[in-house]
Amino acid sequence: MSRETNSPVPVNLNTSMKGLSVLKLGGSVITDKTTPEAVDTDTLETVVETIGSAVTSGESASTTGHERQTSAERSKKDIGNLNHHSHAEHEGLIIVHGGGSFGHHHAERHNVSTTTGTSDAAAIWEIHDAMRRLNDTVIEALHAVGVPAIPVHPLSVATRDENSTLEIPIDPFSRMLAQGYVPVTHGDIVIDSQSGATILSGDEIVVSVAEGLTADRVGLCSTVSGVYDDDGSVIPKITTYESVADVLGDSETTDVTGGMAGKVRTLLNLEMPAHIFGPTALTEFFAHKQVGTSIQ
Numbered sequence: 001m002s003r004e005t006n007s008p009v010p011v012n013l014n015t016s017m018k019g020l021s022v023l024k025l026g027g028s029v030i031t032d033k034t035t036p037e038a039v040d041t042d043t044l045e046t047v048v049e050t051i052g053s054a055v056t057s058g059e060s061a062s063t064t065g066h067e068r069q070t071s072a073e074r075s076k077k078d079i080g081n082l083n084h085h086s087h088a089e090h091e092g093l094i095i096v097h098g099g100g101s102f103g104h105h106h107a108e109r110h111n112v113s114t115t116t117g118t119s120d121a122a123a124i125w126e127i128h129d130a131m132r133r134l135n136d137t138v139i140e141a142l143h144a145v146g147v148p149a150i151p152v153h154p155l156s157v158a159t160r161d162e163n164s165t166l167e168i169p170i171d172p173f174s175r176m177l178a179q180g181y182v183p184v185t186h187g188d189i190v191i192d193s194q195s196g197a198t199i200l201s202g203d204e205i206v207v208s209v210a211e212g213l214t215a216d217r218v219g220l221c222s223t224v225s226g227v228y229d230d231d232g233s234v235i236p237k238i239t240t241y242e243s244v245a246d247v248l249g250d251s252e253t254t255d256v257t258g259g260m261a262g263k264v265r266t267l268l269n270l271e272m273p274a275h276i277f278g279p280t281a282l283t284e285f286f287a288h289k290q291v292g293t294s295i296q
């Protein structure tokens, strides 16, 4: 059932949070990657509940006893205060989600990857349309738990230049954040100056927006608890690709963006540390604990 907290409010992850969090929800988490276009409804609900609690909770360290509010009460109060807040604080949350069984199946069917492009408008539309529909589902799930989520569709705003470097405008994100919204963007297909249109991984978007907005923390929530070593233990910290190249593999399911190997390679480009962790560690991520594997 929908709560009444979808109006923009200054995002309050908890009082210890100062700065921006960029969180990627892996496509493997929110969809069943073995079946085309299958949302993993149970897991999606679980993770958005956790996000909803972190974003709308009044249970922060400075909130005591009678000051505590339900999400709906809080929403009403904040709606009333909107004009006053208008919104000096540049804190907040950006959510990026991956392709899962929506993007990757269509991309593979059309033989498109991050480097092999297509000039077929129908193929571009099919891939984008699948991602757009998955994004609709994520936004609706977030609204149901009171998160003021609004979409950013990369195909309409992002491109790759002659060197395949991603160009994505940061202003829409910062302005949405400034007004208290939670921008929700996604892996997509984008126009590529070299080769028609190519796949853009959500991981690449994470790096661009986290750097463009000097995010405080970056988290990638995947199905695994972190990057595993040969023995199946989570590697606490990765600082070079070479040190883990032997244990990094592709995704076990259809994935045109390189699975865990692609993820680690992309995240090593980040200036700030990123954490790869599983859905059960999401609450700890929001509580600023060390979770999963840190890529630094």
Ligand SMILES: Nc1ncnc2c1ncn2[C@@H]1O[C@H](COP(=O)(O)OP(=O)(O)OP(=O)(O)O)[C@@H](O)[C@H]1O
Pocket: 025, 026, 027, 028, 029, 097, 098, 099, 100, 101, 104, 202, 221, 222, 223, 224, 226, 227, 228, 229, 247, 248, 249, 250, 251, 252, 253, 255, 257, 258, 259, 260, 261, 263
């Ligand atoms: N050393 C490793 N440690 C952990 N997972 C690994 C490792 N090597 C390969 N993998 C695979 O990488 C997968 C995670 O990559 P994947 O691209 O599927 O993640 P995702 O971001 O959640 O999904 P999507 O790309 O659809 O957004 C794991 O499910 C696992 O199959």
Ligand SMILES: C=C(C)CCOP(=O)(O)O
Pocket: 027, 097, 098, 099, 100, 103, 104, 107, 127, 131, 186, 187, 188, 189, 199, 200, 201, 202, 203, 256, 257
């Ligand atoms: C396959 C498409 C369209 C997007 C891939 O994004 P990712 O799952 O974040 O790598």
